[in-house]
Amino acid sequence: MTRSSFSRRRFLKSSAATSVAAMTPCFFNSTQPISSEFRCLNDKAPIGLIGAGGMGTGNMKAASEYVDVVAIADVDSGRAGKANMELSEGKADVYEDYRSVLERDDIKIVHIATPDHWHTKPLIEAMLAGKDVYCEKPLTLTIDEGKLIRKVQKETGRVVQVGTQQRSQFRQFTKAVAVAAEGRLGKIKRIQCAIGAAPVSKAIPVAEVPKELNWDMWLGPAPQTELRNGRETTVDKNGKKKRARRNNFHYEFRWWYEYSGGKLTDWGAHHIDIAMWALAANGQSTNIVSIDGTAKHPVEFKDGVALQKDRYNTANEFMFTAMTDEGVEIVIRHDTDNGCLIEGEKGRIFVNRKKLVGKPIEELKDNPLPKDAVQKVYKGLPMESQGRVAHWLNFLHCHKERIEPISDVHSHMTMLNVCHLAGITARLGRKINWDAKTETIVGDELANSMLARPYREGYEIEMNALATSQ
Structure with a gap:
């Protein structure tokens, strides 16, 4: 066809x-x-x-x-x-x-x-x-x-x-942001985002490309390389052995910097989004000025480039601290309970996909939020369903009404820049200073060069071919 x-x-x-x-x-x-x-x-x-x-x-x-x-x-x-x-x-x-x-x-x-x-x-x-x-x-x-x-x-x-x-899917996150926006935490001083460790692998063998897969097109803008595929015996925390899939395509793409940012842009894109949303809702700056910390990788790096090409290469353990221009610490770590710990001058709360806890939450029993508090932080948009469909209903409503949805590209990139900067810090092993206004790294030519990547020939963005007046 x-x-x-x-x-x-x-x-x-x-x-x-x-x-x-x-x-x-x-x-x-x-x-x-x-x-x-x-x-x-x-x-x-x-x-x-x-x-x-x-x-x-x-x-x-x-x-x-x-x-x-x-x-x-x-x-x-x-x-x-x-x-x-x-x-x-x-x-x-x-x-x-x-x-x-x-x-x-x-x-x-x-x-x-x-x-x-x-x-x-x-x-x-x-x-x-x-x-x-x-x-x-x-x-x-x-x-x-x-x-x-x-x-x-x-x-x-x-x-x-x-x-x-x-x-949209988990109403406790919206409620947590509303609690911050209503001043129940006071000025936010620190937010900790725990996003879990990433897997590591042994050497993964080169394998034949499945007949149903167009490997060149799967790679697309990424560098040309060989498909790798295999199995590895792993042992879980209970001592149980299992055969785990190890490859460089489909789901496992996320553990290769060539195609992803690892846990930093996987779970990080979820929890750091909540952190930045809470700051903005509380009237505080989301401008990052620096990020520092340490990371452990399963391979060696030189000038930000992985030296081994046959195994997962994204950071598997890490501890970073990003600082805003108002002195708020945003901590990104692989350990502790997955979720966001938001600490303010008046109290702190913890939220993840299973719970929302903390003294300010307990106090809602006697001093509840205003009825419209949650909808206010949800941009005043309709809120009905919970679960996976809720985010889609928001999108379809905004498509129909021609308005900005709850997860817009502009707020998304403000927080995703933090994830990307953490990834650059991880690969270079040094502190990065960031100019949020110009969106450049200050005083570090190599780090600044990592803000972009070349697209493989034939897979560049087509800026004009599909342009339409619709």
Whole structure:
């Protein structure tokens, strides 16, 4: 199937459904739940899925009541075919090249759930093609990619939701931010983000590329290299042995700096997001001026480059402290209970995906938050569902109303810059001073060169080819 073609059958079916929906009256008012906006007869939004792994298919299943997957793009034909059966009973059009999805006029929304190194390019090209986008976190591999994403979003006005779903999926995070915003903690002095240690591996052998995988396209903008795949016997904390998968593609991409930032941009993109959200909600600066600390890697580094190419190379243990221009410490560590410990002059709270605790929380029993406190920090947007679907309902509502969603690209990049700077500090083993206004590293030429990475020839961002007036 060529990039420019798509199923006439699917198009006609979609058009017919739209006509039926147009004849079916739907009445909404401000007291109805947000999900009612999308429950009209045949009122599902056609959507294109780019990246059909576990996250992409899981998200589409969660949002299945409100979206209709009409196109799937993945460089692994096995994954694409499986997702097609699970999400659309085999009725979606399947492509290897994501640009075939972006060229379709019947698709106004795309979901990008590719490996991290494949986020920026299709996201920018989707915005230029007139699409609204729900893109998984982290949006970028580098700080300079974030600058370009923010620029294109401002110029196109597209609605982009980042997959930092803790803002919607787990209501205790929003409540924690509301507690801070209502002054219950006083001025915040320190926030600790515990994000867990990363796995390590022994040498992983070079392996034959699976016949269903386009390896060159999977690598995309990243450097050309050989596919590695194997198994390794590991022992858990209870002494139980198991055979663990070790490779440099699909899920395991996140333990290679070539494709990810490791735990710093994986779990870090979740908890540091909560930390920066709480600071901003409390009226405090989120501008970072420096970051320092130590990290342990499973390989040696020289000038920020891993010397061994046959095993995981992201930091597996670490302790960093980022300082804001108001003297707030943001600590990023691999140990202690996963979650965010927010410490203020009046008290402290701890929040993760299972709990929200602390004396200021206990005091809510006798001195509850104002009824609108949580919705205020949620940008005044409708709040109905919890769970995975909640972040999607927020996105679909903002797509419909043409407004900024709860996880916007601008606040996301403010916090993701902290994650990226921690990664540079880890690889160089020295303190970094940061100028938030110019978004440059001060007085360190090598560190400053790591704000960007070259794209492999043939996989550069297409800034003009897909531009549209939509």
